[in-house]
Amino acid sequence: MLLRSILATTVLGLGTLTASAQDLPQTMIWTAYDVGSAGYAEASAIADAFGKEFGTKVRIQPSGTAIGRLQPVLQGRADYGFLATESFFVSEGDFDFATPEWGPQNLRAVAGRPASFAMVTAADAGIEEIADAKGKRAALVVGNPSVNLKCEAILAFGGLTTDDVEVVMFPTYAAAMSSMTKNEADFTCTTPTTSQLYELAESPRGIRWIPLDSENQEGWAALDGVLPIMSPFNEDIAAGLEEGENVQMAAYRYPVIATTADKSADEVYAFIKALDEAYDLYKDGTATMVRWDLAQAGLPPADVPFHEGAIRYLTEKGIWTEEAEAWNQQRIARLDAMIAAWEEFLPANEGLPAEEFAAKWKEKQGEVIASLDS
Template sequence: MFKPTKRHMAKKLLLMGCMVVAPSAFAQGLPSTMTWSSYDVGSAGYAEASAIADAFGKKYGTRVRIQPSGSSIGRLQPVLQKRADFGFLATETYFATEGLFDFAARRWGPQDLRVIAGRPAAFGMPTAKDANIRNLADVKGKRVAFVAGNPSVNVKCDAVLAFAGLTRHDVDARMFPTYGAAMSSMAQGQTDATCTSPTPSQMYELAESPRGIYWVPLPESDTQGWKRVKKVAPFFKSFEETVGAGISKDKPVPLMAYRYPVLVTRADMSEEAVYNFTKALDETFDMYKDATSVMPRWKLSDAGTPPIDAPFHPGAIKYLKEKGIWTDEMQKWNDDRLARLKVLQRAWQKTKSAGEDKSDREFEALWKKNRQAAIAPL
């Protein structure tokens, strides 16, 4: 019979001690390895995903592989095909659940996605100060920069205009081939206003240029304005921004906030897996909150609340309830958002059956009609 020596026992005790003190993904309920999708390397989304992944690795020993992509399809497809556990996505989450733009194509339709949390990201209308636009009504007839082939930016800009009851037809809409060109157009004297977040380098350049910068205020008190916004982009909420070009804690500006990045997974991801992920996101907050100037906004009392691009996952809701964040009002929002998604999915199935023999263009036109009819009563 084997009799352990003192040396053998010492090695065994040392190994047991290491198992106690070493970070353990399994102790938290996380897998030892995970894959996340995100925007390209160099983007805010990639930087924030990397900071959170680093915290997970240090605290739990979880190894995270981040799969970057410059396209909405490229970021979402790995999640849907179960090649990525979670996605650090943007407004494509809303488009995918609504069957809009790229997702109106026959191969897509409304996707069964759920969110865990999303960092508030401010969005508004910066103007050249010398254009004398002091409120949104003043933008009527002015030159406004849009980005060709970028529905994410353009739909948000439509929502900003809707705040004042305006549309693109009420302004001199100038289309630019790239985001950078549109953002630079004011400093170059080509336009008077655009729509963006407060921190792109081009906004700082505008602030330092002879034209100067002015952010049009979007006050929370304008209830009618916000009703119009919600009809165009229901994921927006009021937000007082303190960081950005021409903005500071001493000179805050009331703007809109959407979620970027928004943490997304599939509806069929297990409740336990999402609960454990949400808990890990919360428990490592102090480890990543200083990684960038906006990382403190990942605090779950800010990031784990609606409105957001898709319904919350039950696993996330379970943890948010435990933390005292989730309210009856939030549950009502989530129930309504889930009901809307199911209505759209039924309309999609109806469209697929009726449009089987139609061309792609005819199919998308039929879907547009059926989609509008389905959501009109909501």
């Protein structure tokens, strides 16, 4: 009888594991940023947790380019992408995607960890609020619209544009982040744990984070007008911050886990359920992975609308709200309008030179957004 009881308990335990894992594929492919990036580290930690908890084998394809991360997902060669702001850009057909071969793509978010972003200055630059940046040297990065457009949005929060500052372009992200320590710039906009900022904090110039008041509705509306993917966030992990201090910043989603809109709702439901159930196994993988808690990672704003399979699970968990649903419907309407406009725009303009093509599409985008706002 004792042996029979032990066997029954073992079978029951195996049955529980199978019930949790049965809807996940045995193997999956994810894309992410290059090895060494936060996106790759977090995807790896989650993949390891999926293997331990559900027996699912995950292969991660790293890529240093937005196209390299997106193309396998859109072509069905990868299940999910651990992406950054390129997910918003491709939904609008912006920058690298303003070409006849690309245009707006119908992506959906599954979940996305809040990643803070703010204006940071040398403490001796005389900048205490965004408006004080007028006439100061701004460090931006050649060919990096993800950083540069977020900085434009933060300037807009304070009533400024890039025309109001002295833009200094640097060839790499690292060079831009080091520029304040070297007195080559007065401010930039970035994530708060960039390694070069710790050097700035210890340098004679010192460091200052410029807050974004969460109650400033006019400022947030101006920011959204430039880049509608960020929300207020109180950050307590940043270069130069003492223990117990925090700064009001903006948060976008990085990584945001995205897939195609037509991916099976049941598959996405199983994926986000697994992401939730394995949370305790990966939450300590990096200093910020605790923010994959779906109470934070499962709500908008995000770069693209949330997938219906994810919404089903988030609703069951009591996380999805009426406000979230209203946001999602508006975001779907914008994406659908962009795709419809592209289908009309492309045949009439695909023979144009690249710069003219992109400029005309930018005009069309403006018309689409204006029509939605009216």
